[in-house]
Amino acid sequence: MSLERFVKANLLVLPIVLVVGYFYLASLPVIVLPIGVAYVTASVLLTFAWIMSRLSLRLW
Secondary structure, three states: OOHHHHHHHHHHHHHHHHHHHHHOHHHOOOOHHHHHHHHHHHHHHHHHHHHHHHHHHHHO
16 A cells, blocks of 8 residues: 555544544553554654655645
C-alpha cells in the first residue's frame, strides 16, 4: 500500500478508532490501549509528514 492510500484510509479510520476507544475505554483490555495509542500516533505522524510533503511540493 502506498503512503497516499494509507493516509487516505486513515482519514476515515482514525476518527472511528478514536470515538470507539473513547466510548469503550473502561472495557478495553490492557494490551489494546498501548497498541491503539501507538497506531494512532504513528498514523498521525505519517499523515502530518505526507501533508507537509504535499504542501512543500505545491508551494515550490
